[in-house]
Amino acid sequence: MSHQQFKTEVNDLLQLITHSLYSHSEIFLRELVSNSSDALDKLKYLTLTDEKLKELEFTPQIDIELDEENHKIFTVRDNGIGMNKEDLVSSLGTIARSGTKNFIKNLSEEAKKDSNLIGQFGVGFYSVFMIADKAEVISKKAGEDKAWKWTSDGKTGFDITEAERDTHGTTIILHLNENGKEYDNRWQVEQITKKYSNHIAFPIYLHYEKTEYGKEGEEPTKTPTVEQINSASALWRRSKNDLKPEDYNEFYKTISNDFQEPMHYIHTRAEGQLEYNTLFYFPTKAPMDMFQADYQPGVKLYVKRVFITDDDKELLPTYLRFVKGIIDSEDLPLNVSRELLQKNKVLANIKKASTKKILSEIKKLQNNSEKYTSFIEEYNRPLKEGLYSDFENKESLMELVRFKSTAVEGWTSFKEYKERMGEDQKSIYFITGDNEGFLRNSPLLEVYKSKNIEVLIMADEIDEVVIPMLGKYDDVELKAINKAGSADEIKSDDDKKSEDSIKPLIEKIKEILGESVKDVVASTRLTDSPSCVVADENDPTSQMAQMMKAMGQPVPDVVPVLEINPKHEIVSKLTVDTNIDTLTDVSFLLLEQALLVEGTPLKDPSAFSKRLNRVLKLAL
């Protein structure tokens, strides 16, 4: 017998479970039943697709056995796919998903106390150690001869030995601790199963001893009894009229690992050319792995109630990866191979229709402003990804995304902006950057403020990529105000006069700054600040350049256009005849302070500080 250590991340997870989830210990049963149901799903699929297993006949079921007399042992058994020795080591000794691993590693001390967060990642099998001192897993893989027993106390590691088991499948035997004793009770088990696992697709049988009391003085009789305790109806195939919100919410918990109620659900039955049922949920909180490349897709594919896969990222567009739920098709062949799914026309049509349905439901959510704000707080960013990647639904998505603005508190939409636009206003203006606070104080906003023109504040990294690409909303052009020339359309005659007056000075500054700038121009958008920087029309803005750099992409060496405010005192005091050293220092300072204000780091901070000190000395 060989004793093997848990991998460190398993130890971390075990620590977390025992410290944070204690008050939720009943979920151990949900986790075990869900594992058994997955194992039954997997075997059912293989009997349809794998030549070696096609002959195998089995009636999928899950059994729970109680020891109500002594409250010591609790057993869960299934006749699913089972595990061989290697599977036991890899499944019950490590944590396979790197997303979960990183999540546990990065979890802050505060977050460790939040069982909702931990629940989202699925503590899985290890949750049994909240209620057991020792667990034995006896398993035989379908199609193999040997059975194996995995034993652990959930502390140091585990042992694996050869064992006996009649048929394929897995038996979990838990040796209950003090906390676990309460679960060796028929009513408890029924109630927990109904709560979490009522609608899993396989029957769950409870085995217990029924006690019957006879006449006085007679010994009560005990009869071994078996009862099915779940409805085992695939919930998504039932009629909406028969289901209550509680049914949907409970089912959500069984498929999502989430403790919280979902924010919203959408249940659809399509009949006609294509027949399918879908049940989709929006989690109240965005899944923790939403921005990880190896995120776990939330939608499971079934064909005529048979589980096919939960690992296909193509079932919905990537930007809808926060959606959890089920697609069950009547038209796909049962033995469809997972590899061929992506080219399948039926599935492509279901995906298209489901995307439209989900977007139209999101549109409806807008009628409830509180709910929509919560939705946007969680899912604005993936919707914006959709603007970039889902050309077909671009128009709908443009109505759904939200932005901050200089004109209103909270979130606003393109549509609302357009309704607020003044009669003479030609474009929808926006400013992009990575910090809302910086953007709100940007000198670029000054002229818009003074003319009472609204500007959308786009502080999400993705805005920089997505919004300029949109071009227009309805028939109105979208204009980035941090681009050269964007303020031209709000220029007055007066602005033109001041521009002319500083032409010689501008030429001189351009000569001084040389290659540090692309151009120097008189600004029409500044009131309080002496200068600002903008990107040339075809260049990436400085935030975009920083983002490209962070993503390891080659960044063209872009320099900004410097705009000088002709009406500012510093500028009007400067003339071509100012001492050349001072003019040089001030020219560079006008550029450098503008860069700092927009959050761009200076290439040579020490040169900046020397210049600043020289000018300060003159001023004193």
Ligand SMILES: Nc1ncnc2c1ncn2[C@@H]1O[C@H](COP(=O)(O)OP(=O)(O)OP(=O)(O)O)[C@@H](O)[C@H]1O
């Ligand atoms: N009854 C079972 N039959 C067959 N395999 C099982 C059984 N229980 C667990 N396993 C295997 O052990 C693995 C780990 O299970 P665990 O519950 O810890 O996580 P999970 O089910 O993969 O993830 P999650 O809980 O997030 O859904 C499973 O993926 C599965 O491969």
